[in-house]
Amino acid sequence: MAQAPPPPDPDRARVRALLWDACELEHQLMLQYLFAAFTLKKFPDETCTPAQLEAVRRWTSTIMVVARQEMEHLALANGMLSAIGEDPFFARDNIPVQSWYYLGGNRARAEAAEAPDAPAPLDIPFLWEKFTPAAIRRFVCAESPAWKDVVGTDMYPSWCFAGPDPGSGLGGAGLPLSRSHVDALSGAARGAPGEVPVHPGTIPELYGHVNGLLQAHPEWFRGVPDRQVFVPVEYQLSVIKITDPLSAGAAIDQIVEEGEGIDAPPGYPSHFARFWRVHRELAHMERQGFQPALPVRENPVPDDGWRPYTRAVSELLDYAYVTLLYVLTSLYRNYQDRARPPYPTQALQNVAFGPFMTMVIRPVCEVLVHLRTHPDGRETAGPVFRLPPEEERMIWPRPYPPCQVAPGAEPVPGPPHGNPSPEERDRLAARLDDIDFILARMDRLCARVGELAGGGESAGLAGLRGALVPQAPLEWARERLEYVRESTEAMANNVRRLY
Amino acid sequence: MSESSVTRPGGIATILELDFGGYFMARLATDPDPTNDRRGISGYTMALASEPPLDQSIRLQLDPASGVRVRAPGPELGIRVGVTVREVRFDGARYPAGQALLGGARVSLEGANPPFPGPTFESRNNIVGSDDTMMFIINPFDLAVYPAGEGALPGRGEALLRARDELDPGRPGVRVWEIEDPSTYARRLPTSWIQTSTEALDLLQVYDPVRYFDRRRVWLDAELQRQEDPESLEAQELRSRIYQLELWGARMADAYAYLLSYGFRTNGEQTAHPRVRELGEVDTAHPWHFTCWFGGWDGDLLVGYCKGTLAIPFRPHG
Numbered sequence: 072m073a074q075a076p077p078p079p080d081p082d083r084a085r086v087r088a089l090l091w092d093a094c095e096l097e098h099q100l101m102l103q104y105l106f107a108a109f110t111l112k113k114f115p116d117e118t119c120t121p122a123q124l125e126a127v128r129r130w131t132s133t134i135m136v137v138a139r140q141e142m143e144h145l146a147l148a149n150g151m152l153s154a155i156g157e158d159p160f161f162a163r164d165n166i167p168v169q170s171w172y173y174l175g176g177n178r179a180r181a182e183a184a185e186a187p188d189a190p191a192p193l194d195i196p197f198l199w200e201k202f203t204p205a206a207i208r209r210f211v212c213a214e215s216p217a218w219k220d221v222v223g224t225d226m227y228p229s230w231c232f233a234g235p236d237p238g239s240g241l242g243g244a245g246l247p248l249s250r251s252h253v254d255a256l257s258g259a260a261r262g263a264p265g266e267v268p269v270h271p272g273t274i275p276e277l278y279g280h281v282n283g284l285l286q287a288h289p290e291w292f293r294g295v296p297d298r299q300v301f302v303p304v305e306y307q308l309s310v311i312k313i314t315d316p317l318s319a320g321a322a323i324d325q326i327v328e329e330g331e332g333i334d335a336p337p338g339y340p341s342h343f344a345r346f347w348r349v350h351r352e353l354a355h356m357e358r359q360g361f362q363p364a365l366p367v368r369e370n371p372v373p374d375d376g377w378r379p380y381t382r383a384v385s386e387l388l389d390y391a392y393v394t395l396l397y398v399l400t401s402l403y404r405n406y407q408d409r410a411r412p413p414y415p416t417q418a419l420q421n422v423a424f425g426p427f428m429t430m431v432i433r434p435v436c437e438v439l440v441h442l443r444t445h446p447d448g449r450e451t452a453g454p455v456f457r458l459p460p461e462e463e464r465m466i467w468p469r470p471y472p473p474c475q476v477a478p479g480a481e482p483v484p485g486p487p488h489g490n491p492s493p494e495e496r497d498r499l500a501a502r503l504d505d506i507d508f509i510l511a512r513m514d515r516l517c518a519r520v521g522e523l524a525g526g527g528e529s530a531g532l533a534g535l536r537g538a539l540v541p542q543a544p545l546e547w548a549r550e551r552l553e554y555v556r557e558s559t560e561a562m563a564n565n566v567r568r569l570y
Numbered sequence: 571m572s573e574s575s576v577t578r579p580g581g582i583a584t585i586l587e588l589d590f591g592g593y594f595m596a597r598l599a600t601d602p603d604p605t606n607d608r609r610g611i612s613g614y615t616m617a618l619a620s621e622p623p624l625d626q627s628i629r630l631q632l633d634p635a636s637g638v639r640v641r642a643p644g645p646e647l648g649i650r651v652g653v654t655v656r657e658v659r660f661d662g663a664r665y666p667a668g669q670a671l672l673g674g675a676r677v678s679l680e681g682a683n684p685p686f687p688g689p690t691f692e693s694r695n696n697i698v699g700s701d702d703t704m705m706f707i708i709n710p711f712d713l714a715v716y717p718a719g720e721g722a723l724p725g726r727g728e729a730l731l732r733a734r735d736e737l738d739p740g741r742p743g744v745r746v747w748e749i750e751d752p753s754t755y756a757r758r759l760p761t762s763w764i765q766t767s768t769e770a771l772d773l774l775q776v777y778d779p780v781r782y783f784d785r786r787r788v789w790l791d792a793e794l795q796r797q798e799d800p801e802s803l804e805a806q807e808l809r810s811r812i813y814q815l816e817l818w819g820a821r822m823a824d825a826y827a828y829l830l831s832y833g834f835r836t837n838g839e840q841t842a843h844p845r846v847r848e849l850g851e852v853d854t855a856h857p858w859h860f861t862c863w864f865g866g867w868d869g870d871l872l873v874g875y876c877k878g879t880l881a882i883p884f885r886p887h888g
Contacts, residue, residue, distance in 0.1 A: 125619050129810055132813070135611065426695045434604050554604075561698055
C-alpha cells in the first residue's frame with residue numbers, strides 16, 4: 072500500500088515566505104542605495120569644488136559598502152533557502168513601492184510590546200531618489216534600530232519617528248503597497264489571529280522569526296553543503312556556508328549586526344552608523360550652492376520623450392541587470408562546490424561574483440547618470456533596474472510550492488505573473504539552466520554596448536556626445552563603454568572555455 | 571632561431587646579469603572598483619582631487635613632466651621612485667667594465683595597454699587574471715635599460731638594452747582579452763605569490779605592516795590637525811586617506827607583505843646599443859631571462875619595491 076504524502080507543513084511554508092520577503096527587502100534596499108551612490112558626482116563643477124568632491128567620494132564609498140553588504144545579506148538569505156532544499160529567490164517588486172515591512176503602522180505594532188510610549192514611526196517608502204539630505208535621512212531610518220534602542224543616544228534619528236515632515240522624504244508618498252509572501256499565505260502558515268503579526272515590522276524581527284523556525288526544525292536541513300554558494304571573507308563581505316541551524320543562526324546574527332548594529336560593540340560600523348556618519352557630515356557641509364549629486368530625475372523611467380541614446384543606455388542596463396539575475400538564479404539552483412564536467416558552476420561563478428557587477432553593471436550605471444534625459448532639459452537618467460513580469464517568470468522558484476497547508480484550506484496564490492503549467496515550468500527551467508541561453512544574452516549585450524560606445528564618428532558616438540552632461544569628458548564615457556564591451560566579450564569567452 | 575655564436579660548446583651560454591632594484595609606482599584602481607576607474611571609490615586606492623586620474627600604469631621611473639609625485643610622507647621615508655641597475659656580473663662574477671657602463675642605469679617598463687598610457691598589472695576584476703590569487707600579467711612587456719641619469723628618460727633609441735615579450739608570438743599585438751585560452755600567456759603569469767614575505771619586509775625594514783600603517787594614520791591625523799582651514803582641499807584629501815586606512819587598513823597591511831614574482835624568457839625583439847656591444851658580443855637571437863619580484867606595496871602612497879635580474883647571453887671581446 073502506497074504511503075500517504077506527509078501532511079503539508081505550515082511552518083515550512085511560513086519560513087519560505089519569510090525568507091522570500093527577506094530576499095526582496097535586501098534586494099530592494101541594495102538597489103536604492105546603489106541608485107543614490109551612482110548619482111554622486113565624480114567630477115568637480117561649479118556646485119562641487121575639488122575639496123567637496125573628496126567628501127563626496129567618501130560618501131559614495133560608504134554607500135557602496137552598505138550596498139555590498141545588502142548583496143551579502145541577499146546571498147545569505149538564499150543560502151538559507153538552499154540549505155533547506157528550496158529554490159533561490161532573486162525576484163522582487165519594482166520600485167517605487169511601499170514595503171509592508173516599512174509601514175509605520177506595522178513598525179509601531181512591532182515596537183508596541185516593548186515600548187508602548189514610543190512615538191509613531193513614519194512610513195519609509197522605497198524610491199529611486201538621488202543623493203540628497205532627504206535620501207540619506209531615509210536610509211538612516213531604513214537601517215535604524217527600534218526607537219527604544221536609539222532614544223536618548225547621540226544617534227537618535229528624530230525624523231524617523233516624528234510626525235509627517237515634508238522635508239524629510241518620509242511619509243505620505245501614496246505609493247502602491249508591495250506584495251508580501253507572508254501575507255499571501257493562508258491558514259496556519261500565516262498565523263492564527265492574535266498570534267505573531269504577519270508583518271513583523273522590523274527587519275531584525277523578521278529574521279528573528281526565520282531563526283526561530285529554522286532552529287525548531289533541524290530536519291529541514293538536507294545536509295548538502297556541496298550546494299552552498301559561498302564567498303570568502305573579503306571586501307567587507309562574508310558569505311558563509313549554511314548547513315544546519317547553527318550556521319543559519321550565525322548568518323542571521325551577522326545580518327542584523329551589520330544592518331542595525333544589534334548586539335554589536337560600541338563604535339561598530341553598522342549600516343545605521345555608517346549612514347548616520349554621512350548624514351552628519353552632509354549636514355555639516357550643507358551650504359548655499361553645494362550640490363553633491365548630479366541632477367538625476369526621481370524615478371527616471373524612460374518614455375517616448377527621452378533622448379533615444381539615453382533611453383538605449385537605460386534599456387541596456389536593464390538587460391544587463393536581468394542577465395545577472397538569470398546567472399545568479401542558475402548558479403544558485405545548480406551550484407556544486409566540487410568541479411564536475413561540464414563545469415556549469417565554475418563557468419557561471421566566474422561571471423556572477425565580481426566581474427559582471429563591477430565591470431558591466433557599475434560602469435553602465437555611471438555613464439547613464441551622466442546622460443541627459445530630454446533634449447531641452449538638464450536632468451539626467453538613473454539606474455532603475457527594471458524587472459518586467461515576463462522576465463521575473465524566468466527566475467521565479469520552481470515548482471511554485473503547492474502550499475495547501477491544511478485540508479480544506481485555500482492554496483497559496485500563484486506567482487504574480489500567473490501560475491504556469493507544469494510543462495511551462497519545465498520549459499522555463501530548461502531555458503534558464505542552458506548556458507547557451509546565458510551566452511546568447513552576453514553576446515547580445517556585447518554587441519549592443521559596442522554600438523553605444525561607438526567608434527570614429529558613428530551614430531553611437533554622436534548620441535553619446537549629445538546626451539552627455541558638460542562636466543563629464545566624452546572620452547571618459549566612451550572608454551568606459553568600450554571597456555565594458557571588451558570585458559563582456561572576455562567573460563563570454565571564459566564561460567565558453569570553462570563549460 | 572639560429573645557434574648563437576656566444577653559446578659555449580655543449581650549449582651552455584655565458585651570461586651577463588644585471589641586478590636591478592628600486593621603488594616603482596602604480597596608480598591603479600583596486601577591487602571592487604572597476605579596473606579602469608579613474609578616481610577610485612570602492613577600492614582602497616584612489617587619485618586625490620589634486621592628482622591626475624588613476625591610470626593603472628606601472629612606473630619604474632617617474633617622469634617629472636607627468637605631474638605625478640609620491641605623496642607625503644613618502645619622500646621623508648626615503649621613498650623615491652626609480653628602479654636602477656645595482657650590480658653587473660659576468661659568468662657569476664663582478665664585471666667592472668659592465669658595471670662602469672650599466673651601473674646605475676635606469677630600468678623602465680614601456681609601451682601602453684590602451685586605454686592606459688603604460689604597462690599594467692592586467693586583471694579586469696578576475697576576467698583575464700585573478701585579484702584573489704594575484705595572477706596578473708604585466709601587459710605589455712617591453713623592458714628598456716637607459717643610461718644613468720636624472721629627469722626624463724632619453725629617447726627610445728638611447729636604450730642600452732631592450733627586450734620585448736609577446737603574449738602570443740603567433741599573433742603579435744593581440745589584446746589579452748581577445749585570447750580565449752589563458753594557457754597561451756601562462757608563462758607570463760607570476761611564478762609565485764608569497765602572502766607574507768620576509769624578503770621584501772627585510773629589505774624595506776618594515777617588520778610589522780599593521781604598525782607601519784598605524785603610524786601613517788597618526789601622521790595623517792597630525793597633518794589634518796595642522797590645517798588652518800578644515801574644509802580646504804588639503805584637509806579633505808587627508809580625510810580621504812584616513813578614511814581609506816580606517817576602511818581598508820587590514821587589506822593594505824596584508825598587501826604590503828605580499829611578494830609577487832615573475833620569471834620568463836623573452837620571446838620578442840631584443841636589442842643592444844652599440845655602447846653595450848663595445849663590451850662584447852650580445853646574443854639577441856636567444857631568449858633573455860627576466861626575473862623580478864614586486865613587494866612592499868603601499869596602497870596609501872601607491873608605491874612598492876621591485877627587485878630583479880635581467881640575464882643576457884653574452885661574451886666579452888678579447
